Amino acid sequence: MATIRPFDSADAPAVAALIERCLREVNSRDYPSEVIERMCDHFTEQRITELAIQRQMVVAEDDGIVGTVSRDGNKVYTMFVHPRVARRGIGRLLMRHVEELATIDGYDHMETGASITGHDFYRRLGYIDVRSTETEFGLNYILRRSLP
Numbered sequence: 001m002a003t004i005r006p007f008d009s010a011d012a013p014a015v016a017a018l019i020e021r022c023l024r025e026v027n028s029r030d031y032p033s034e035v036i037e038r039m040c041d042h043f044t045e046q047r048i049t050e051l052a053i054q055r056q057m058v059v060a061e062d063d064g065i066v067g068t069v070s071r072d073g074n075k076v077y078t079m080f081v082h083p084r085v086a087r088r089g090i091g092r093l094l095m096r097h098v099e100e101l102a103t104i105d106g107y108d109h110m111e112t113g114a115s116i117t118g119h120d121f122y123r124r125l126g127y128i129d130v131r132s133t134e135t136e137f138g139l140n141y142i143l144r145r146s147l148p
């Protein structure tokens, strides 16, 4: 079973590689190649290191890093699980972890921006559509879930 722990700066290469793998293997089914390339160019090791300073980033570890998510208050970002271990509950585990952190901070709801690829995953976790937006990375859904 994967364990969740805080991101460490030494994780940046593994997290960047994980994100690139997801983008090329999974998100590429829903987005044109130029969007995938733009996203791959965006999530460099350096960008991951910078984002981990601005946000609270965690990783799921199970014989290496197999997932990651980050949050800024009650906003969720960079949710990725390695395709090799998809559909085994790691995404849910990561989301519940950042939701608990947000609850402790006093937030009454969580908000996420979902790609087309991640949309049904979030709905399965109880998130409800608020609106959709067009971003530099294509169509994005904004969803929310009430926190206990």
Ligand SMILES: CC(C)(COP(=O)(O)OP(=O)(O)OC[C@H]1O[C@@H](n2cnc3c(N)ncnc32)[C@H](O)[C@@H]1OP(=O)(O)O)[C@@H](O)C(=O)NCCC(=O)NCCS
Binding pocket: 022, 023, 026, 027, 078, 079, 080, 081, 082, 085, 086, 087, 088, 089, 090, 091, 092, 093, 113, 114, 115, 117, 118, 119, 120, 121, 122, 124, 125
């Ligand atoms: C979306 C993603 C994070 C899901 O991670 P995961 O570890 O496979 O998800 P889980 O196994 O925890 O699944 C939780 C629930 O969502 C469902 N689910 C997961 N992916 C789904 C999908 N693509 N479509 C529909 N349901 C999905 C699972 O069946 C499970 O439901 P259940 O509890 O009823 O069995 C992962 O597939 C991924 O990284 N995708 C590529 C990157 C991406 O799109 N990230 C989201 C950015 S917005």
